Amino acid sequence: MNLKEFASKLALSQTTVSRALSGYPEVKQATRERVLKAALEYGYRPNTSALGLATGRVGAIGIVFRGGGQFGPHTSEFMGGLGSRLQQDEVDILVSTVDSREAELNAYRRLAASKRVDAVILHSPFVDDPRIALLTTLRLPFIVHGRTEAKGDFGWLDIDNFDAIRQATSHLLDLGHRRIAFLNGHRGQVFAEHRQDGYRAALQERGIALDPELSGNGDFTDEMGFRLMQGFLKLEKRPTAVLAGSMMSALGAMRAIRVAGIKVGEDISLIAHDDVFPYISPENLVPTLSTTRSSIRAAGARIGEMVLDLCRGHRPSTCARSGRWNWSSAIRRGRSVRPLARAVPFP
Amino acid sequence: MNLKEFASKLALSQTTVSRALSGYPEVKQATRERVLKAALEYGYRPNTSALGLATGRVGAIGIVFRGGGQFGPHTSEFMGGLGSRLQQDEVDILVSTVDSREAELNAYRRLAASKRVDAVILHSPFVDDPRIALLTTLRLPFIVHGRTEAKGDFGWLDIDNFDAIRQATSHLLDLGHRRIAFLNGHRGQVFAEHRQDGYRAALQERGIALDPELSGNGDFTDEMGFRLMQGFLKLEKRPTAVLAGSMMSALGAMRAIRVAGIKVGEDISLIAHDDVFPYISPENLVPTLSTTRSSIRAAGARIGEMVLDLCRGHRPSTCARSGRWNWSSAIRRGRSVRPLARAVPFP
DNA sequence: CTGAAAGCGCTTACAG
DNA sequence: CTGAAAGCGCTTACAG
Numbered sequence: 219m220n221l222k223e224f225a226s227k228l229a230l231s232q233t234t235v236s237r238a239l240s241g242y243p244e245v246k247q248a249t250r251e252r253v254l255k256a257a258l259e260y261g262y263r264p265n266t267s268a269l270g271l272a273t274g275r276v277g278a279i280g281i282v283f284r285g286g287g288q289f290g291p292h293t294s295e296f297m298g299g300l301g302s303r304l305q306q307d308e309v310d311i312l313v314s315t316v317d318s319r320e321a322e323l324n325a326y327r328r329l330a331a332s333k334r335v336d337a338v339i340l341h342s343p344f345v346d347d348p349r350i351a352l353l354t355t356l357r358l359p360f361i362v363h364g365r366t367e368a369k370g371d372f373g374w375l376d377i378d379n380f381d382a383i384r385q386a387t388s389h390l391l392d393l394g395h396r397r398i399a400f401l402n403g404h405r406g407q408v409f410a411e412h413r414q415d416g417y418r419a420a421l422q423e424r425g426i427a428l429d430p431e432l433s434g435n436g437d438f439t440d441e442m443g444f445r446l447m448q449g450f451l452k453l454e455k456r457p458t459a460v461l462a463g464s465m466m467s468a469l470g471a472m473r474a475i476r477v478a479g480i481k482v483g484e485d486i487s488l489i490a491h492d493d494v495f496p497y498i499s500p501e502n503l504v505p506t507l508s509t510t511r512s513s514i515r516a517a518g519a520r521i522g523e524m525v526l527d528l529c530r531g532h533r534p535s536t537c538a539r540s541g542r543w544n545w546s547s548a549i550r551r552g553r554s555v556r557p558l559a560r561a562v563p564f565p
Numbered sequence: 566m567n568l569k570e571f572a573s574k575l576a577l578s579q580t581t582v583s584r585a586l587s588g589y590p591e592v593k594q595a596t597r598e599r600v601l602k603a604a605l606e607y608g609y610r611p612n613t614s615a616l617g618l619a620t621g622r623v624g625a626i627g628i629v630f631r632g633g634g635q636f637g638p639h640t641s642e643f644m645g646g647l648g649s650r651l652q653q654d655e656v657d658i659l660v661s662t663v664d665s666r667e668a669e670l671n672a673y674r675r676l677a678a679s680k681r682v683d684a685v686i687l688h689s690p691f692v693d694d695p696r697i698a699l700l701t702t703l704r705l706p707f708i709v710h711g712r713t714e715a716k717g718d719f720g721w722l723d724i725d726n727f728d729a730i731r732q733a734t735s736h737l738l739d740l741g742h743r744r745i746a747f748l749n750g751h752r753g754q755v756f757a758e759h760r761q762d763g764y765r766a767a768l769q770e771r772g773i774a775l776d777p778e779l780s781g782n783g784d785f786t787d788e789m790g791f792r793l794m795q796g797f798l799k800l801e802k803r804p805t806a807v808l809a810g811s812m813m814s815a816l817g818a819m820r821a822i823r824v825a826g827i828k829v830g831e832d833i834s835l836i837a838h839d840d841v842f843p844y845i846s847p848e849n850l851v852p853t854l855s856t857t858r859s860s861i862r863a864a865g866a867r868i869g870e871m872v873l874d875l876c877r878g879h880r881p882s883t884c885a886r887s888g889r890w891n892w893s894s895a896i897r898r899g900r901s902v903r904p905l906a907r908a909v910p911f912p
Numbered sequence: 913c914t915g916a917a918a919g920c921g922c923t924t925a926c927a928g
Numbered sequence: 929c930t931g932a933a934a935g936c937g938c939t940t941a942c943a944g
Contacts, residue, residue: 219678220937231915236939246913263678267623268937270614271920278659278681289645291638298636301662310681311660312625315648331566331610333921334625334657567921578931583923593929615921618936 224262228253239264270333279304279525280312280335282325289315290438291466292514296363299518300339307526309336323352330356336529339363339521343408361524363517365408373524375517379412380419383461386489387420390459395487399432399450399457401443401467410435413463413491432457436467443470451478459487468492571609575600586611617680626651626872627659627682629672636662637785638813639861643710646865647686654873656683670699677703683876686710686868690755708872710864712755720871722864726759727766730808733836734767737806742834746779746797746804748790748814757782760810760838779804783814790817798825806834815839 225235230249238245238253245253256262270276281300283289301311312335316322326349329335337359340349343366350368353360362374383400390398400417403410414433421428431453434446443462450457451474460475462468468490475482482488572582577596585592585600592600603609617623628647630636648658659682663669673696676682684706687696690713697715700707709721730747737745747764750757761780768775778800781793790809797804798821807822809815815837822829829835 221939222937232938233915233917233940234913237914240939242940244913249913261674261678263675264939265618265937266679266681267614267617268920269679269939271612271618271922272937272939274920276614280657283645283648285645285649289641289648291641294636294638294641294644297641297660298630298632298662301630301636301660302632302664305662305664308675310627311662313644313648313658313660315645315652315658317649317652327608328610328655331608332613332616334613568923569921579922580924580931580933581929584930587923589924591929596929611923612921615936616923618938619921619923621936 219260219262220265221262224256224260227260228256236264274333275336275529276334277308278310278312278335279529280314280329280338281341282314282316282322282329282338284319284322285315285317292438295515296341296518296521299513299515299520300522301518303519303522304526309526309529323349326352326356326358330358337361337525339525343368344406345408345411347408359528361521361528363521365412367408373528375521375524376409377517379409380416382491383413383416384420385416386461386491387417388423390461390487390489391420391424391426393459393487395457395459396426397429397432397455397457397459399447399460400434401446401460401462401464401471402433402435403438403463405435410463417461438464438466440466440470440473443467443472444474445470447471447474448477451475451480457486460489462488462490463492465490465492566607566609567612568609571603571607574607575603583611621680622683622876623681624655625657625659625682626876627661627676627685628688629661629663629669629676629685631666631669632662632664639785642862643688643865643868646860646862646867647869648865650866650869651873656873656876670696673699673703673705677705684708684872686872690715691753692755692758694755706875708868708875710868712759714755720875722868722871723756724864726756727763729838730760730763731767732763733808733838734764735770737808737834737836738767738771738773740806740834742804742806743773744776744779744802744804744806746794746807747781748793748807748809748811748818749780749782750785750810752782757810764808785811785813787813787817787820790814790819791821792817794818794821795824798822798827804833807836809835809837812837812839 221232221235225232228235230253234245234249235253238250239257266276281297283293297311304311312329314325314329316325326338329338330353335358338353339362340347340353340360341363343349343362343364345367347366347368350362350366350370350372354370354372360372362372363376365374365376387398387400398417398421400414402413402417405411417433418428432450434449436442436446443466446467447460447470450460460471462471468488471488472482475486475488480486568579568582572579575582577600581592581596582600585597586604613623628644630640644658651658659676661672661676663672673685676685677700682705685700686709687694687700687707688710690696690709690711692714694713694715697709697713697717697719701717701719707719709719710723712721712723734745734747745764745768747761749760749764752758764780765775779797781796783789783793790813793814794807794817797807807818809818815835818835819829822833822835827833
């Protein structure tokens with residue numbers, strides 16, 4: 219049913235019905251109630267395309283994923299949080315999949331030119347990320363999940379990766395460890411660089427020289443954790459502790475350690491930083507892992523809030539500020555980094 | 566830039582440009598090339614809302630997820646496969662999140678009334694699922710991921726859950742096990758019922774009575790696997806083998822077994838049925854799990870193919886048939902069920 | 913408080 | 929092979 223038909227059933231003009239449905243103040247209360255009731259009864263909903271054409275807003279926000287690799291467990295947690303917030307405003311998520319960084323840029327060009335979404339969420343930023351400049355040029359509003367050095371008037375949300383890893387490293391140092399291996403994400407990704415900085419800072423505070431052979435970069439998969447850990451274990455002076463960037467790489471590292479015939483929690487200490495997954499928890503792994511945490515699901519919900527704000531026409535700088543401070547304070551209150559009770563002292 | 570502006574740059578009418586871009590045959594070859602080249606150059610793309618209004622097709626397909634629980638690792642794998650196929654046709658995925666089964670029905674009503682998507686993907690069907698009838702009434706085209714008893718002219722895709730579990734159970738029986746615990750999904754979900762039937766059938770073939778105390782139902786989380794397994798281990802005659810419905814529940818079961826002081830792979834046999842996750846593989850767990858497999862990512866891609874076909878106006882029955890047979894034959898060729906090399910014989 | 917009508921940016925019969 | 933114009937279903941100045 220379209221507006222014309224619906225309005226005629228009510229013996230009202232399209233104008234009045236449209237205004238009643240959109241909550242305009244100049245409609246008489248009785249009329250509004252009658253319209254709202256009838257809309258429910260007949261199941262009338264404005265056609266999104268017509269609405270988009272008339273108003274320029276389509277009630278959907280976009281998010282682009284690069285290939286299969288990006289569709290991991292973190293993604294589904296983030297999407298769950300994001301969706302839970304957006305559903306309250308009946309805003310949908312438009313997911314595009316691409317298979318390269320270049321294709322991702324084209325996806326944004328397409329989304330912008332065809333006016334398919336009201337805003338997009340950028341994630342996994344790189345140092346000096348070309349996407350920021352592109353979206354700015356395209357005038358496609360966006361929020362960044364993660365931090366970036368790029369200048370601009372945009373909102374972003376991030377956890378304090380520097381501090382999380384600095385604390386975890388310090389904790390291992392407190393326990394007496396001096397050779398601490400670090401399984402990090404890919405170089406060039408902002409979060410990985412921040413973590414590297416946090417790792418370095420903790421070592422520096424104790425005057426310990428960073429041994430580059432003890433840092434490894436790669437995907438957060440157990441395969442990569444396995445390979446990198448095997449490399450660490452082949453070193454002349456093998457590490458006495460390992461800091462894994464995710465639960466998946468921790469699993470791979472554990473396997474490498476087991477294969478080498480040594481024991482996690484006895485011969486070598488292992489800490490993993492990761493998010494909270496509802497279907498699996500680190501405590502349930504064998505042997506129990508110590509972890510630091512950040513809830514990527516909560517981040518999704520918060521980003522949803524920010525992007526809705528942006529769509530309402532609020533200045534993006536507001537989002538950035540609230541994002542930055544609210545989140546950081548959550549971290550400071552210790553919601554993000556838990557006590558690392560199970561890490562094992564240097565023997 | 567809109568069509569009017571773009572057409573005037575080319576000194577052509579909107580009609581001709583539109584036809585050239587849409588691949589209509591009546592446009593002169595030279596004209597078409599000129600238009601296509603200019604579109605790339607200026608970055609012109611038709612406005613999706615206008616296109617949707619004019620044609621009734623919006624180039625997006627919908628998928629609804631119920632709450633956080635449904636956003637698990639299987640979801641991201643499925644979405645990855647689906648997206649990889651849809652991107653080739655520049656069709657996007659519209660994700661809606663809801664928090665109840667009733668809300669899910671409303672989401673379809675909304676999507677249909679507002680004409681937001683060209684089709685939807687239904688997943689995780691229940692026995693006698695009300696969604697099928699609703700979508701049929703709404704005339705919203707759909708493909709079902711999973712099997713359903715509902716009648717109707719719609720396409721669907723499923724793995725052979727009955728046979729996968731029948732085979733796995735038979736395998737354990739071959740190894741001498743007689744008391745086999747089964748960690749299944751929720752009752753009422755079609756896949757769980759099929760698995761239950763497969764389990765029952767394998768036992769029946771050997772004339773073994775099904776002990777209802779050895780079957781448990783719940784979410785595929787390690788928490789649920791843990792709890793159910795604890796229950797099994799408390800039985801007077803505890804099982805000598807366990808069949809876990811997913812890797813997550815297998816992890817929980819392993820933990821319960823460990824807590825009970827017995828050893829997987831020595832005192833008790835464990836098989837898990839699950840999909841292939843790129844970021845973690847069952848071989849990497851401690852101790853190594855035996856698994857049967859089905860690639861949910863491949864299913865996503867195949868469903869993408871089917872839904873695109875549906876959008877092109879092909880009869881849905883074609884999809885159903887091709888879905889049914891192609892997929893089943895893949896299973897028969899052994900792609901889905903792997904040898905269960907590591908299951909341990911009954912001592 | 914209500915309505916007639918222009919306009920959003922496309923597609924597609926219809927006419928040439 | 930090309931174009932002028934109606935129509936898709938809304939919103940929103942403008943007029944009353």
